[in-house]
Amino acid sequence: MNWRGKLLTFCKVTGMPVLEPFVRLAAGEDVKEQLVGISKFVLLPALAIALFIGLWSAAAKTIVSDSAQLPSPTATWNAGIELFEMHADQRQADRDAKKEKLTEAVESLAMARGFDELAAKATEEKKSLYAAEAQKNRKRAVLAANYTPSSAPTFIDQIINSLVTVAFGFLIATAIAIPIGVMCGMSPWVNAAMTPFIQVFKPVSPLAWLPIAAVVIIWAYSGTDPEDALFSKAFLTSAATVSLCSLWPTLVNTTFGVASVNQDYLNVARVLKLSWAQQLYKIILPASLPLMFAGLRISLGVGWMVLIAADMLAQNPGLGKFVWDTYQNGSSVSYARITFSVIVIGAIGLVFDRIMICLRNLVSFGDTAPA
Amino acid sequence: MSTAVLTDPKTKIRVSQSSAPQPIIQMREVCKGFGSGVTRNEVLTNINLNVREGEFLAIVGFSGSGKSTFMKLLAGLETIDSGTLTMDGQTITGPNPERGLVFQNYSLLPWLTVRGNIALSVNSVFRKWGRGERADHVEKFIEMVGLTHAAHRRPHELSGGMRQRVSLARTLAMKPKVLLLDEPLSALDAMTRSVLQEEILKIWEEERQTCVMITNDVDEAILVADRIVPLNPGPNASLGPAFTVELDRPRKSSELNHSDAFKGLRNAVTNYLVAVRQKSREDEAATTTAPKVELPDLEPLAMKLPHVSSLTAAK
Numbered sequence: 001m002n003w004r005g006k007l008l009t010f011c012k013v014t015g016m017p018v019l020e021p022f023v024r025l026a027a028g029e030d031v032k033e034q035l036v037g038i039s040k041f042v043l044l045p046a047l048a049i050a051l052f053i054g055l056w057s058a059a060a061k062t063i064v065s066d067s068a069q070l071p072s073p074t075a076t077w078n079a080g081i082e083l084f085e086m087h088a089d090q091r092q093a094d095r096d097a098k099k100e101k102l103t104e105a106v107e108s109l110a111m112a113r114g115f116d117e118l119a120a121k122a123t124e125e126k127k128s129l130y131a132a133e134a135q136k137n138r139k140r141a142v143l144a145a146n147y148t149p150s151s152a153p154t155f156i157d158q159i160i161n162s163l164v165t166v167a168f169g170f171l172i173a174t175a176i177a178i179p180i181g182v183m184c185g186m187s188p189w190v191n192a193a194m195t196p197f198i199q200v201f202k203p204v205s206p207l208a209w210l211p212i213a214a215v216v217i218i219w220a221y222s223g224t225d226p227e228d229a230l231f232s233k234a235f236l237t238s239a240a241t242v243s244l245c246s247l248w249p250t251l252v253n254t255t256f257g258v259a260s261v262n263q264d265y266l267n268v269a270r271v272l273k274l275s276w277a278q279q280l281y282k283i284i285l286p287a288s289l290p291l292m293f294a295g296l297r298i299s300l301g302v303g304w305m306v307l308i309a310a311d312m313l314a315q316n317p318g319l320g321k322f323v324w325d326t327y328q329n330g331s332s333v334s335y336a337r338i339t340f341s342v343i344v345i346g347a348i349g350l351v352f353d354r355i356m357i358c359l360r361n362l363v364s365f366g367d368t369a370p371a
Numbered sequence: 372m373s374t375a376v377l378t379d380p381k382t383k384i385r386v387s388q389s390s391a392p393q394p395i396i397q398m399r400e401v402c403k404g405f406g407s408g409v410t411r412n413e414v415l416t417n418i419n420l421n422v423r424e425g426e427f428l429a430i431v432g433f434s435g436s437g438k439s440t441f442m443k444l445l446a447g448l449e450t451i452d453s454g455t456l457t458m459d460g461q462t463i464t465g466p467n468p469e470r471g472l473v474f475q476n477y478s479l480l481p482w483l484t485v486r487g488n489i490a491l492s493v494n495s496v497f498r499k500w501g502r503g504e505r506a507d508h509v510e511k512f513i514e515m516v517g518l519t520h521a522a523h524r525r526p527h528e529l530s531g532g533m534r535q536r537v538s539l540a541r542t543l544a545m546k547p548k549v550l551l552l553d554e555p556l557s558a559l560d561a562m563t564r565s566v567l568q569e570e571i572l573k574i575w576e577e578e579r580q581t582c583v584m585i586t587n588d589v590d591e592a593i594l595v596a597d598r599i600v601p602l603n604p605g606p607n608a609s610l611g612p613a614f615t616v617e618l619d620r621p622r623k624s625s626e627l628n629h630s631d632a633f634k635g636l637r638n639a640v641t642n643y644l645v646a647v648r649q650k651s652r653e654d655e656a657a658t659t660t661a662p663k664v665e666l667p668d669l670e671p672l673a674m675k676l677p678h679v680s681s682l683t684a685a686k
Contacts, residue, residue, distance in 0.1 A: 264478035267448055270466040272495040272545075282491065286482045366527020367480045 055136035071336035073364035079336035093279035094149035108141035168244025177250035183260025253295025257288030297356035394421035401454035429592035432602030471547030530564035
C-alpha cells in the first residue's frame with residue numbers, strides 16, 4: 001500500500017474525515033472536489049463556531065442581573081488563562097518552598113555534625129548535652145527534607161484527578177461487565193437470570209447510587225487509618241458511582257455481541273472441533289469485539305458525565321468539585337471559570353469518544369463506524 | 372471366537388457384491404424436518420444415497436428444495452431424524468474435519484488474514500505437527516489457490532472470487548477425506564464463476580478425493596461431476612434418479628458447449644427438474660387447504676390494441 005492509501009485508512013480508522021481532503025489534495029487528486037470536502041469538514045464547522053461565539057457574546061451582554069452576569073467568550077478565555085497561570089504560580093511557589101526546606105535540611109545537618117564534633121572533644125558531663133542537640137538537629141533535617149507542599153489542588157490537578165477517577169471506575173466497570181456479558185451472551189439461561197437486574201438497575205441515576213456506594217466504602221474503611229489508605233474515601237465513592245453507571249452499556253452490548261456471533265463462524269468452529277476455550281478466544285470474542293467496543297464507548301461517555309456529578313457530591317477533588325466550589329465561592333470570575341471548565345469537560349469527553357471510536361474501528365475489519 | 376466366525380462370511384459377501392468402488396458415505400432412509408406438532412415441517416424424506424470413494428457427485432435442485440439442509444446433514448452440523456447416515460461404516464454424529472465443508476458465503480473470519488484463516492484450520496486439525504511443518508502446509512495451500520500475493524490481506528480487502536478461494540484452501544488444507552461444497556460459486560459473477568469452476572476441477576483432478584457439490588447450475592454440475600443426482604423440490608424432498616456423466620476428462624467448458632453428449636445430458640437433467648417441479652406444484656395445489664380462487668380469464672385492454680407508438684399516435 002502506498003502512503004496515500006495508508007493515510008486514508010488512518011483517517012477512516014481514527015474517525016477523522018477532516019483530514020481526508022488534505023491527504024487527497026497532497027496526493028494530487030482533483031482540486032475542486034477536495035475543496036468541496038475542505039469547505040464541508042473545515043470551513044463550515046469553523047463558520048458555525050464563529051456564529052456560536054457571536055451569539056454567545058450577544059447573550060453575555062443581555063443576560064445580566066444585579067449579582068451575576070453570563071460570562072462573555074473573552075472573559076471565559078481570560079479566566080482559563082488565569083487558571084493555568086495560577087497553576088504555574090502554585091507550582092513555582094511549591095518549588096520555592098521545597099528549595100527553602102532543602103536548604104534548611106542541609107543547614108540542620110551541618111549543625112548536627114558540629115555538635116557531634118563538639119561532643120567528641122567535650123568532657124564527660126557536656127557530652128550527653130551535645131549529643132542530644134545533634135539528635136534534635138538531625139530530626140529537623142529529616143523533617144525538612146521530607147517536606148511535601150500541601151497547597152490546595154489547582155485546576156490542572158483537579159483535571160488529572162478526574163481523569164484518574166474516571167479511568168479507575170471505567171476499568172472496574174469493564175472488568176465486571178465484560179465477563180458477565182460474555183456469560184449472558186453464551187448462555188440464554190444466565191441471560192434470563194440476569195435480565196431482571198439489568199433492566200431494573202440500568203436506568204438508575206448516579207446520584208441514587210452514590211450514598212449506597214459510600215456506605216459500602218465507609219464499611220470497608222472502618223478501622224483503617226486514613227493516612228494508611230491507598231485511596232481516599234471520596235475518590236473511591238466517585239469511582240464506584242462511575243462504575244455502577246458505566247457498567248450497563250458494556251454489559252448489554254457484550255451480551256448482544258456474543259449472542260449474535262454469525263452462526264457460520266460457529267459452524268467453522270464446530271467443523272474444526274475447537275474446544276470450548278478455543279471457541280471462546282478464537283471465534284466468539286474476536287467476533288463480538290466491535291459491539292463490545294461500541295458498548296465501551298457509550299460506557300466511557302456515561303462515566304465521564306456521571307463523574308462530574310459524583311465529584312460534586314462525594315467532594316472528590318476533581319472537576320465536579322471545582323465547579324461546585326467555584327459556584328459556592330461566588331466571586332466575580334466564578335461564572336467565567338465554570339464556563340471554562342464546561343468547555344474543558346466537553347473537550348475531554350470528545351477526546352475519550354474519539355479514542356473509543358478509534359479502538360472500535362481497529363477491531364472491526366471492513367466495517368468502520370461512522371464518526 | 373464365535374463372533375469372529377459369524378462376521379467373517381458377511382464381510383466376504385459385502386466385498387463380492389460391490390463391483391463399483393466402496394461407498395464412503397451411505398444414506399439410508401434419511402428423514403429430516405424442523406419444528407414439532409402443528410408447525411412440523413418435513414424437509415427431506417427417504418433419502419438414499421451412496422457416495423463412492425473418489426467420485427465427484429453433484430446434487431442439483433431448485434432453491435428451497437432443502438439443498439442446504441442436505442449438506443448440513445452430511446457435514447454433521449444437523450442431525451438426522453430417522454434412517455442411517457454413515458461414513459466408512461461409522462454413524463455421523465457431529466461435524467468432523469474429515470468432511471471438509473466449503474460454505475456458500477465463504478464464512479471467513481474477518482479479523483484474520485488469508486494466512487490466519489488457513490492457519491486456524493491447519494493448527495486445529497494437525498495439532499501434533501511441528502510449528503514449521505504447519506506453516507509450510509499453510510503456504511502450500513495459499514499457493515495452490517494462487518493467493519501468495521494476498522496472503523497478508525484480510526477478507527474485506529478481497530473480491531468474492533478470492534474469498535471463495537481462501538475458503539476452498541482453508542478446507543482443502545484440513546486434508547478432508549470428503550470435500551463438501553455447498554453452492555460454493557452461487558454468490559459469484561458469471562466470469563469469476565467459470566474461472567473458479569475450472570480451478571476446482573483442476574484441483575480435484577490432481578487430488579481425486581471424494582467430493583460432493585451442491586449447485587443450482589446444471590451446466591456446472593455436468594462440467595465437474597461424475598454423477599448428478601437431482602433433489603426433488605421440498606417439502607418432503609427426496610432424491611431423483613442419478614445421471615451418470617460420461618464425458619472424458621479433463622473437461623473444458625468452452626469445448627463442452629459444442630458437445631452433443633453435453634447438450635443431451637443438460638436437456639435431460641433440466642427437463643427432469645422442470646417436470647418434478649411442475650408435479651410438486653400441482654400436488655401442492657391439490658393438497659392445499661387454502662380456498663381456491665377461480666381467476667377470471669381477463670386480459671388488460673391495452674394488450675389487445677395493436678402496438679402504436681405514442682409519437683405517431685399524436686400525429
